[in-house]
Amino acid sequence: MPSDQPVPPADGLLLSARGLHKSFGDNHVLRGVDLDIAPGTVHALIGPSGSGKTTVLRSLNGLETPDAGTLRIGDLSLDFDRAIGRRERAALHRASAMVFQQHQLFPHLTVLGNATIGPIRVQGRSRDEATEAALALLDRVGLREKADAYPSSLSGGQQQRVGIVRALALQPSMLLFDEPTSSLDPELVGEVLAVMSELASEGWTMAVVTHELGFAHEVADRVSFFDGGVVVEQGSPEQVFEAPQHERTQRFLQRMRGPFGG
Amino acid sequence: MDWELIGSSIGPIVLGAIQGTIPLTAASFALGLTIAVLLALARISGVAVLSAVARAYISIIRGTPLLVQLFVIFYGMPQLGITLDPWPSAIIVLSMNVGGYAAEIIRAAILSIPRGQWEAAAMIGMPRGQALLRIVLPQAARVSVPPLSNTLISLVKDSSLCSLILVTELFRVAQRIAAPSGEFLLLYAIAGAIYWVICLVLAFGQDRLEGRLDRYAV
Numbered sequence: 001m002p003s004d005q006p007v008p009p010a011d012g013l014l015l016s017a018r019g020l021h022k023s024f025g026d027n028h029v030l031r032g033v034d035l036d037i038a039p040g041t042v043h044a045l046i047g048p049s050g051s052g053k054t055t056v057l058r059s060l061n062g063l064e065t066p067d068a069g070t071l072r073i074g075d076l077s078l079d080f081d082r083a084i085g086r087r088e089r090a091a092l093h094r095a096s097a098m099v100f101q102q103h104q105l106f107p108h109l110t111v112l113g114n115a116t117i118g119p120i121r122v123q124g125r126s127r128d129e130a131t132e133a134a135l136a137l138l139d140r141v142g143l144r145e146k147a148d149a150y151p152s153s154l155s156g157g158q159q160q161r162v163g164i165v166r167a168l169a170l171q172p173s174m175l176l177f178d179e180p181t182s183s184l185d186p187e188l189v190g191e192v193l194a195v196m197s198e199l200a201s202e203g204w205t206m207a208v209v210t211h212e213l214g215f216a217h218e219v220a221d222r223v224s225f226f227d228g229g230v231v232v233e234q235g236s237p238e239q240v241f242e243a244p245q246h247e248r249t250q251r252f253l254q255r256m257r258g259p260f261g262g
Numbered sequence: 263m264d265w266e267l268i269g270s271s272i273g274p275i276v277l278g279a280i281q282g283t284i285p286l287t288a289a290s291f292a293l294g295l296t297i298a299v300l301l302a303l304a305r306i307s308g309v310a311v312l313s314a315v316a317r318a319y320i321s322i323i324r325g326t327p328l329l330v331q332l333f334v335i336f337y338g339m340p341q342l343g344i345t346l347d348p349w350p351s352a353i354i355v356l357s358m359n360v361g362g363y364a365a366e367i368i369r370a371a372i373l374s375i376p377r378g379q380w381e382a383a384a385m386i387g388m389p390r391g392q393a394l395l396r397i398v399l400p401q402a403a404r405v406s407v408p409p410l411s412n413t414l415i416s417l418v419k420d421s422s423l424c425s426l427i428l429v430t431e432l433f434r435v436a437q438r439i440a441a442p443s444g445e446f447l448l449l450y451a452i453a454g455a456i457y458w459v460i461c462l463v464l465a466f467g468q469d470r471l472e473g474r475l476d477r478y479a480v
Contacts, residue, residue: 063381086389093387104382108400118386121396170386 020069031229044216047226062092097167105151157188282431294360301365323362336427371402411468
């Protein structure tokens, strides 16, 4: 639903983006993206690679700055038609926490160090409090005994679970996941998705860029299908996966299911 | 073999190393690294003026002989009314020289850290300066250990040039003993051997340091 005329977001939403545009050189990757996310819901962003879904997600955390459009997260409102200052970008970083595709854990810090450096060095919480909170989170994802290990000694699935703990430890209002399982070996995907499902059922607000359509179908409350820099189709997982209206959505789903109907 | 001469000269030469070569090298290396980090940051700052100044500095330092740099400061500057003693001259020139060479090592090391690490630091709320200090530089330090060890080992040997601006270090002590005795081969061989021992110790230290830092090797 591309729109060049930004409209004010409806009430009751945690996040509302209108008319996001972004170009990298000649490549116009976002061509007017709208996105609404209600608190406590999981929003899956699906679509072929290069469709703009990752750029949207990164924009939500301030890692990319759209050229045009508006974004509201909580009580933070940004208008990308004006230049975004350092302070606004910092506020955007604070508003959510991201889990990266390649985990991007800090290799020179232990697992515990990764989970506490933000709370201690950025948020100014006490070391004892941050450590206790981080250990409790590690416990929840089954990695408490790895607290003193370095990331390089962990499996891909464990690294990604630490990435989730690092994000949770920041106590954000929203979690962003950028293809969190696509660089994992297939047998490690499940343990990460399991943690994400658990977070969803606890009521975390989540935006998830994913190729795991089964996960999106089962866990997401809303699904946006991206293609060519716009949201082509948006709705409940049942609508998008079982009765896709748009031809491009139908073709994508068919391709993803593969020739063997997987 | 003149064992008596060997016995009586080793003490003063080693003392020259302990009182001259080693502190001169250590002070110059520490100051030089500080200069190098600042130059590297200037080069990657994206500020055209800073980057150009750093580039010119590095070009001049790397493009002129260390001996010429020492002579310009020690013998040349007095003509401008700036007279410096041998030690300050030596430390200034050696640290400026190390700064020029190590700057490129540190710049390359900083650039070798993936962009995703900067992004992860930004995501957890770190401003760029803090991300540099807490996330990027510690990782860049790990990458720079082998090339910086080369720089340090070269510096130990290059410090012998400071004998020519009257710094009493290892080589100058050997020269002083050699001149009256005429035993040039023996004394310069001893001097060389002591340089070699110092460098062996440093190479051993490098191995230990790399081993320690390898615990988080990616």
